[in-house]
Amino acid sequence: MNLAEVIAIRKLIKDYGNLRAVDGIDLSIQKGEVYAFLGPNGAGKTTTVEILEGLRPRTSGEVEVLGLDPWKDNKKLIRQLGVIPQDFKFFDKITPKEAVAFYAGLFGKRADADAILKKVRLEDKASDRYETLSGGQKQKMGLALALVNEPAVLFLDEPTTGLDPQARRSIWEVIRSLRSEGRTVFLTTHYLEEAQLLADRVAIINHGKIVATGSPEDIIREHGRSEVLSLQAPPKLADYLRSKLDLPVRAEDHTVDVELNSNEDVLRVLTLVQQSGIPWTGVSTRQDTLEDVFIRLVGKTTESGDVGPASLGGAK
Amino acid sequence: MNPRRVYLNLGVFAKGYLRSRVGLFFALVFPVILILLFGAIFSNSSTTSVDVYVQNLDHNSPLSLQFLEALNSTKVVHLHFVSPSVGNLSKWLAANDQSDGLVIPAGFAAGYFNKTPVNLTVITNPQDATTSGIVYGAVDGVANYFNLQRANGTVILNVQQLSPPTLGGQSFQYIDYLVPGLIGFSVLTSPMFSMVNISSEYKKEKLFRQLSLTPLTKSEWLSSTIIWYIILTLVSTVIMVAVGQGAFGAKVTLSPLMLPFLVLGPILFTSLGLLAGSISKDPETAAVIGNIITFPMMFLSGTFFPVSLFPPWLVTVAHVLPLFYVIDGLNAAMLYGNVGTALFDMAVVGILALILFIASVRVFQWREN
Ligand SMILES: Nc1ncnc2c1ncn2[C@@H]1O[C@H](COP(=O)(O)OP(=O)(O)O)[C@@H](O)[C@H]1O
Ligand SMILES: [Mg+2]
Numbered sequence: 001m002n003l004a005e006v007i008a009i010r011k012l013i014k015d016y017g018n019l020r021a022v023d024g025i026d027l028s029i030q031k032g033e034v035y036a037f038l039g040p041n042g043a044g045k046t047t048t049v050e051i052l053e054g055l056r057p058r059t060s061g062e063v064e065v066l067g068l069d070p071w072k073d074n075k076k077l078i079r080q081l082g083v084i085p086q087d088f089k090f091f092d093k094i095t096p097k098e099a100v101a102f103y104a105g106l107f108g109k110r111a112d113a114d115a116i117l118k119k120v121r122l123e124d125k126a127s128d129r130y131e132t133l134s135g136g137q138k139q140k141m142g143l144a145l146a147l148v149n150e151p152a153v154l155f156l157d158e159p160t161t162g163l164d165p166q167a168r169r170s171i172w173e174v175i176r177s178l179r180s181e182g183r184t185v186f187l188t189t190h191y192l193e194e195a196q197l198l199a200d201r202v203a204i205i206n207h208g209k210i211v212a213t214g215s216p217e218d219i220i221r222e223h224g225r226s227e228v229l230s231l232q233a234p235p236k237l238a239d240y241l242r243s244k245l246d247l248p249v250r251a252e253d254h255t256v257d258v259e260l261n262s263n264e265d266v267l268r269v270l271t272l273v274q275q276s277g278i279p280w281t282g283v284s285t286r287q288d289t290l291e292d293v294f295i296r297l298v299g300k301t302t303e304s305g306d307v308g309p310a311s312l313g314g315a316k
Numbered sequence: 317m318n319p320r321r322v323y324l325n326l327g328v329f330a331k332g333y334l335r336s337r338v339g340l341f342f343a344l345v346f347p348v349i350l351i352l353l354f355g356a357i358f359s360n361s362s363t364t365s366v367d368v369y370v371q372n373l374d375h376n377s378p379l380s381l382q383f384l385e386a387l388n389s390t391k392v393v394h395l396h397f398v399s400p401s402v403g404n405l406s407k408w409l410a411a412n413d414q415s416d417g418l419v420i421p422a423g424f425a426a427g428y429f430n431k432t433p434v435n436l437t438v439i440t441n442p443q444d445a446t447t448s449g450i451v452y453g454a455v456d457g458v459a460n461y462f463n464l465q466r467a468n469g470t471v472i473l474n475v476q477q478l479s480p481p482t483l484g485g486q487s488f489q490y491i492d493y494l495v496p497g498l499i500g501f502s503v504l505t506s507p508m509f510s511m512v513n514i515s516s517e518y519k520k521e522k523l524f525r526q527l528s529l530t531p532l533t534k535s536e537w538l539s540s541t542i543i544w545y546i547i548l549t550l551v552s553t554v555i556m557v558a559v560g561q562g563a564f565g566a567k568v569t570l571s572p573l574m575l576p577f578l579v580l581g582p583i584l585f586t587s588l589g590l591l592a593g594s595i596s597k598d599p600e601t602a603a604v605i606g607n608i609i610t611f612p613m614m615f616l617s618g619t620f621f622p623v624s625l626f627p628p629w630l631v632t633v634a635h636v637l638p639l640f641y642v643i644d645g646l647n648a649a650m651l652y653g654n655v656g657t658a659l660f661d662m663a664v665v666g667i668l669a670l671i672l673f674i675a676s677v678r679v680f681q682w683r684e685n
Contacts, residue, residue: 075531
């Protein structure tokens with residue numbers, strides 16, 4: 001264990017009755033990192049985060065946040081945490097400004113409510129009751145409350161789920177500024193774009209297990225396929241190329257994909273295509289995105305109709 | 317327990333309450349409406365005549381019959397006759413679920429004519445000041461009339477009360493009981509109904525989770541909530557006393573002896589409401605459990621009618637209900653000035669409040685297990 005380790009999890013297991021929601025997770029998060037937990041609904045993200053926040057007891061395993069046991073030292077730890085729970089809710093009749101002042105008082109901090117609300121871009125709605133705020137404004141209020149005690153560690157559980165692009169962007173901005181202030185951020189999301197844009201490191205979680213971890217580039221390098229050359233051409237081109245090449249070739253719906261090992265392969269393939277005399281209409285190369293990797297690891301596809309830019313499931 | 321955090325949470329809780337208006341209506345306006353309503357229904361109607369069981373041990377002497385007829389003509393009592401052969405009238409009344417009786421002693425007529433003192437015995441229910449006052453007053457009035465006739469006012473017929481009311485001759489009207497009863501009603505209902513709702517709603521809406529992410533503790537939260545209901549109770553008590561006195565001339569007094577009940581009562585019922593909400597899985601179940609606890613208490617503790625008017629078995633039931641002791645204590649403080657009764661009731665309410673406070677802090681969970 002090193003001094004900069006802020007969150008340490010070893011062999012964490014959480015059962016709800018017969019259901020194993022978290023199945024032996026290990027991870028270590030360093031001071032100042034933005035760490036994204038990326039996974040489909042029901043993967044175990046919220047359960048893990050709530051265990052780290054001290055809201056839930058664990059079934060087994062070791063968990064330390066800032067050197068404290070979250071369940072046992074809850075009230076001590078809470079002073080150093082900023083949290084937006086999943087589905088953040090607050091008292092209907094209370095305004096953001098009152099809420100920030102309330103939190104500041106509870107934490108014994110001298111907080112400038114206006115400055116905090118300005119930071120999350122909620123200054124216009126500072127004196128409107130919670131019940132009258134839009135979804136994005138409510139979430140910003142949650143973020144403001146999470147900032148009141150100047151926490152060392154922030155847990156943001158799907159902070160942008162269901163928000164419009166503008167609200168999402170202003171929350172991203174705040175997360176970036178938290179990073180530049182040296183705070184540690186543990187973020188869960190099912191939006192790939194969010195993880196890719198914000199996180200220093202990503203863990204992909206599925207069925208309570210971490211299936212890949214590292215920076216987005218690391219994950220693509222490790223779990224992604226190599227570069228692919230894609231041609232619009234009939235399947236018989238695939239047969240021709242297979243007979244001449246030692247590279248993997250796939251054909252599908254008038255598209256022929258060839259996996260490349262090196263740049264020279266591009267020239268070899270195109271030369272063979274020329275020699276075959278089979279007509280083709282288009283050519284392109286592409287690389288696996290985090291989404292390709294995610295789909296392959298998790299076995300789920302992006303659902304249409306979601307508000308998210310690149311989402312992996314419905315809201316929640 | 318940090319007083320500053322209790323104060324801060326009280327502020328947020330009070331804002332939520334005052335801005336919602338529904339809670340405020342039930343806490344302050346509703347009891348006033350009840351006083352006006354029940355007061356209007358009962359205060360003007362003349363008291364119906366009280367059943368009085370008469371045992372004439374003077375062998376139906378003409379004078380005794382004359383006396384009873386005079387009593388009957390007052391119309392405030394309705395006489396029934398009990399045979400001398402049944403023996404002790406008090407026992408007979410108890411056995412027959414009746415409370416009021418009159419014994420005309422043997423030698424009534426002889427004593428009257430010889431001007432030797434005669435004791436008429438009136439038996440009443442000490443817990444029911446209204447009817448005992450009526451019966452005593454009627455018999456005493458007729459006896460005085462007879463005394464005047466025979467002896468220029470020298471007391472010959474002496475009315476002796478077998479369970480004399482502790483009222484110093486003052487008699488109380490329905491409205492006088494209604495004010496303490498309805499104060500008790502609001503001590504019960506305003507914290508119970510909102511706590512049952514709040515505790516299950518906060519759980520469902522994850523507001524307890526939100527609070528648990530701050531340094532606020534469960535007992536601080538409950539304390540600030542209780543303080544709020546104490547404030548509401550004090551305000552509504554002053555309003556109800558003012559309405560009772562102003563609109564119906566209720567003979568109630570604001571006494572410092574009331575304070576313990578106005579403080580301990582909200583502690584008791586806020587805790588009980590939280591307990592009921594905490595053991596329920598969802599707001600619907602909570603509402604059912606809350607009603608099961610609240611409704612019997614609401615009607616059987618002396619809120620709308622004095623418990624002394626109940627049949628004995630129901631009186632026994634009332635003695636099991638915590639609200640009975642709040643209202644009994646308020647009656648003792650506001651009507652009778654009976655310190656002994658008030659202190660006893662105070663002790664009962666205090667002990668229950670303490671037990672329920674501790675139990676509810678234990679049972680109610682911020683965090684999920
Ligand atoms: N309180 C609970 N009781 C029982 N099962 C639960 C509870 N919370 C979550 N689960 C189950 O545990 C699994 C993980 O849920 P969760 O941690 O909320 O996933 P995520 O946040 O990744 O969507 C899901 O199958 C969910 O249904
Ligand atoms: Mg979740």
